[in-house]
Amino acid sequence: MASGSEEAFWTEEDAQSLAETTDVELLKRAWRNEKAAPEILSFQANLVQRSREQIQLLEETVEELSGNASDDLIISLYQMDLDRALFLLRSYLRVRLQKIEKYMLHISKTQLWNRLSEQEQKFAEKCTDIMEKHLQQSVLARLPYGYQSILKQSISSEEDDMVPEPQLDTFVFCKSKGSVGAFQLDDTGDEIVDLVADDLYVLRYKSIKGLVEGGQIDLV
């Protein structure tokens, strides 16, 4: 009994560490992070590329199997796997697009711009043009001179004070994969949290931003 459970434990561990590095699992992680983060994260170009290739492979497998009249159950299992992978991919891209739609002006004038894929940048450009035109003709062009900027409240504003920005100090749930150790939450060093592996934390996104970008911590 004892040896049996030990053996099962090891294989489970092995399977788990193996499972954590598959592309589906990586995509799931990227998707979860993207969904939970208030701002847009870096586009996982290689991962998306690989996932699309695998999806295509799965599609071919399903086609082949249904062509030579294999077991329906097996086909539907493959199909389910395929559907799940497709959903993840679509949802990942969708969440990003929705963030771009929401914060297009903010993204296009900050460093965040480099986190977009080439296609996303094109989309964001178009989005911004369309939005500008829309606001221009319905509001801005009808306002007095000096108040017509889309970025500034009036000509006397020194910086762009009309651009919607994501709320970075919102709280997020996060889990650290490895032990990060004592981590400073604010600039003054008053708040220090000891991040232990696999423990769940609720922290301000702003303070753990770097860890999320570096892949040391996952949002859930």
Place this chain on the structure above:
Amino acid sequence: MYGRRASQLVRELASSESGQLTAFNNDLFDQVIKECNEHQVQLQSLLRKIQDDGLDIQTTKNADHFGAVAHHLSLIRNKRCLMAYMHNRAEIIRSLRWKVGPVLPQEIQQKLSYSEEEYFKNHSTALESYMSELDLDLTVDMVPPKDPYIQVRVLDDIGDVLLGDQSASLMRNSVHSLKRTDAEQFISQGLMEEFLE
């Protein structure tokens, strides 16, 4: 009171159900725009008065100066309200592209201003060109899949449709078991509903 109409405009947004569009309030909108321009006229005449009195605009702190500031701030506030109104409506309009599809039903279209209708079309085109560049339709698969097949009931005579490699005759009230991805487009158009026993 200055800025009252503009706040009404924003309140209209706040009180409507989230994700639901109310009819574009053209009258109120135009009134606020008009108010803005009146503020500007007042503001300019006050500024001129300060100059005519031979005072420096930057440093003078008399009644005229504070009058001008009040008009300036009211104008800015009105602008923010107008922009918030348009911006939030634009957000809902964009979400309609995901929920309803590229063509809006008549009853929703009536609620849009001319510029908003144009905005919807243009935005929809931008999204479509992104998806065609990717060669992936992102508007299907909106909910996590459970079973690859679902049972649907057809709500309208659709006729013979080619689904994958087989054709199905989708007559009104008939029940079919379809691939979820195939069925979703019909469901979002209101031609089918999920059939739950």
